[in-house]
Amino acid sequence: MAADAGGAEVKPNYASAMGERREIAGDARVALSGDQVSTDLGEEAVILHFEAGVYYGLEGVGARIWSLLRDEPIVDEICDTIAGEYEVDRERCEADVRALLGELLSAGLVEVVDGPAE
Amino acid sequence: MVTDQVRIAAYREALRRTVRPGSVVVDIGTGTGVFALLASRYGARRVFAIESDDVIALARENAAMNADGDAIEFIQARSDRVELPERADIVVSDLRGVLPWLEYHIPTIVDARERFLAPEGRLIPQRDVLSAALVETPELLLGRTVSTMDGDEIDLTPVARHVASTTRKVRVDPGQLLSEPVRWLSLEYTTVSSSDVDAELSFQVKRDGTACGFCLWFDAELVDDLGFSNAPGEQEAIYGQLFFPFEAPVEVSAGDPVTVGLSARFVDDGYVWRWTTEIADHRGEVRADYDQSSLAATLLSPERLRRRQTGYRPTLSVEGQVDRAILSLMDGEATLSEIAERIADRFPERFEDSKEALRRVAQLSDTHGR
Numbered sequence: 469m470a471a472d473a474g475g476a477e478v479k480p481n482y483a484s485a486m487g488e489r490r491e492i493a494g495d496a497r498v499a500l501s502g503d504q505v506s507t508d509l510g511e512e513a514v515i516l517h518f519e520a521g522v523y524y525g526l527e528g529v530g531a532r533i534w535s536l537l538r539d540e541p542i543v544d545e546i547c548d549t550i551a552g553e554y555e556v557d558r559e560r561c562e563a564d565v566r567a568l569l570g571e572l573l574s575a576g577l578v579e580v581v582d583g584p585a586e
Numbered sequence: 587m588v589t590d591q592v593r594i595a596a597y598r599e600a601l602r603r604t605v606r607p608g609s610v611v612v613d614i615g616t617g618t619g620v621f622a623l624l625a626s627r628y629g630a631r632r633v634f635a636i637e638s639d640d641v642i643a644l645a646r647e648n649a650a651m652n653a654d655g656d657a658i659e660f661i662q663a664r665s666d667r668v669e670l671p672e673r674a675d676i677v678v679s680d681l682r683g684v685l686p687w688l689e690y691h692i693p694t695i696v697d698a699r700e701r702f703l704a705p706e707g708r709l710i711p712q713r714d715v716l717s718a719a720l721v722e723t724p725e726l727l728l729g730r731t732v733s734t735m736d737g738d739e740i741d742l743t744p745v746a747r748h749v750a751s752t753t754r755k756v757r758v759d760p761g762q763l764l765s766e767p768v769r770w771l772s773l774e775y776t777t778v779s780s781s782d783v784d785a786e787l788s789f790q791v792k793r794d795g796t797a798c799g800f801c802l803w804f805d806a807e808l809v810d811d812l813g814f815s816n817a818p819g820e821q822e823a824i825y826g827q828l829f830f831p832f833e834a835p836v837e838v839s840a841g842d843p844v845t846v847g848l849s850a851r852f853v854d855d856g857y858v859w860r861w862t863t864e865i866a867d868h869r870g871e872v873r874a875d876y877d878q879s880s881l882a883a884t885l886l887s888p889e890r891l892r893r894r895q896t897g898y899r900p901t902l903s904v905e906g907q908v909d910r911a912i913l914s915l916m917d918g919e920a921t922l923s924e925i926a927e928r929i930a931d932r933f934p935e936r937f938e939d940s941k942e943a944l945r946r947v948a949q950l951s952d953t954h955g956r
Contacts, residue, residue, distance in 0.1 A: 505860055507751070507882035516881055518860060521853040525892065 489570040492543060494562065497582035498569060499540040504577045506534065515577055524577065529554060530568060537578060543569060592814050592823035597680070598624055600710050600808035604676055605630050612636065612702050614665045614679040614694060619645030619658070621678050626654040633658045634674070634702075636665045666690075666697045673704035679711075684755045684828045686714050686773055686804060687850050687857050692781045699775070714773045714804040717817065718787050720764035720844060722795045723756065723829065749831070751882035753859060756829040758801050760819040764838065765789040767817060770802065770848070781852040791842040796835045797865065800846060801827040833876040836865050842873075858884075908933055912950050922947050 492498070500506070506515040513534040515524040526534050529550060536546050543566060551561040572578040601621065605611060605628035613622040613635045622635035622645065635645060635658050642662045649655030661668055677698050681691040699709060771785045791797070803816040803825070816825045830848075838844070847862040858881055865874040892898060902910065911932060915925045926944035930937045937943040 505858065505877075505879035505881045507747075507879075514881070516853065516858060516879075518849070518851055518858070518879075521851055 489567060490573045492566055492569045492573055492580065494544045494547070494566070495542060496580045497540055497542050498537060498546075498573075498578050499581045500534075500537050501577050501579045508535075517576060520576075524575065533565065533568060540581060590824040592821050593680070594620065596806065596808055596812060596814045597621060597678070597710070600812055601625050601676075601678065602628050603812070604708055604710065604809055606675070607631075609675040610634075610672055610704075611676045611678065612670070612674040612698065614677065614698055615681045616645050616660070617641055619648045619660075621680075622658050623648060623652055623654050625676070625678070626657045627652075630657055630676075632672075634661060634668075634670055635659065636661045636663065636668055638662065638664045665694055665702075670702055673707065674702050675704055675707050677703050677707065677709050682714070682804070682825065684825050685716070685802060687781065687783065687852075689855065692778060693852075695775050696779060708809065709775045711775060711806050711808045711813070712810075713775060713807045715807065716770040716773065716802060716804050717767045718770050718789075718800050718802045718846075718848075719758075719767045719818070720789050720791065720797050720800050720838075721758055721762050721829070722764050723758065723762055723798045748883055750833050751831075751878060751880055753828050753830050753880055753883075755826045756801060757822065757826050758818040758829075763792075763818060764795050764797055765792055765844070773804075781857075782850065784847075784849040787846040787848060789844040789846070791838045791840055791844065794839050795837075797832060797838045797844070798835045799829055799831040801829045802848075803827040830859070830861050830878075832863060832874065833878055834874070836874045838865060838873075839867065841868050842866060856884075904933070904936060908936055908946065909950060912947050913954060916951065916955060922951055 503519050504515050504517055506513055508514075508531070511527060511531060513526045513531040515526070515534070516522070517524070532553070533546055533550065536549060541549075544562075546569075547558065547562040547565050550556070550565055551558045554561070569578060573580070601611075601624045605625050607629040608631045609625070609629065611622070611625040611630045611633045613619075613625065613633060616622050616635035616637045617639075618641060619635055622633045625633045635642075637645065637660070640662075642660055646660050649658050649660070679695065679698070681694060682688055683691075686692065695709070703709065766789075768787055768789055770787055771783070773783075787800070789800070801818070803818075805813060805815040805817065807813040814820075814823055816823055816827060818827065843866050845864045847860075849860045850857045851860075858879060860877075860879040862878070863874060863876040864872060866872050893900065908929065912925060912929055915928060920928075923940065923944060926947045927940040929947060930940040930943040933943075937946075
């Protein structure tokens, strides 16, 4: 998505620890983890893993996805919203959204509350 | 703090009771040296008075003016970088803020306990007991909009969010309490090992009103049954209470249950607090369910955060290059003015002349020189 989202980026930055990625199903319901606290800072979301004391940041589309996670959506719903808002190819969007959610899941910043993580 | 009679009187009595002729005492964060002088007056053979701040110069002067000062050895350093020649019978300190969770207070006590205190030695304070109560303090809240003179409204939602995430020192009147005080936990300095804290609070509303948040305070137990309280209505000491606001005020009725999960984590030299609040009515119906943290109040710059991460690849700013050049010239040969001349020549865009460079050179000499 970094190249095809009209200049916007799904970009987890700050912490290289978020390199590992778990797979997540399209019909999984996801929510913000109880182990994190976060705040909006301008166009960015600043996230602190409360237990590990590690900061993460999301900007652009990533920050938008983070805001959607507050409503505990199904992964496919996030993809629909993002594809519509940023006018990107649905298939490509889904791959990028699931990739980001997989990284957030690995970092312990989100959790699957209903449905399988693949 | 030296003018705080509640605090000073309690510490003086604690030292009077515990110091024996021949005792060895360590005073961590001695400040103006009052505890060290008292320990000396009560018969200590040797007092190590440790202070990293320049205020230690006043402590030395105080000692020189008092006959009790001869037993005191002043050490200007952070205590965790100090080696002492013998173990102490008493380690006394007061590095708290409004609460004991302030900067390096707890790690400092843990370090001093492990490295300075003799096996049968005593820590002053022994413990701090934390308590909390619901409060009605509308003056501490901020609306989401403010009206201008001509009636227009300005949306201040980001400011309101910031204020709702900001803990602050208060002095609550007992009449503002919406619940009886509830004990949160006891911080035992003889055993504490972690700066992190997690514990739940359960309040029962005692009268109808508007719950704006809760306040937290500590009651100090210095030795045995001797201490002082910072509870609302007690004789005022310097500390006060710490107010944790609710995201929005909540109308409550007598008997309503309120549950708060309260946690703190030591991150990057400071504490991030998190408080989750559930307020129900007498039928058990939830009226408010908040998850707040002080993270939003820190106003972190994304750029600054980015520079602190493990994967970041930094390069030196001009200031960094200047400092590196100055430090590399501090070799025991060049004088400060010689270093300043070379730096001014090398960084003409940064310094107009060597006099201006000398200020920075002198600062670094003060911080890193020996």
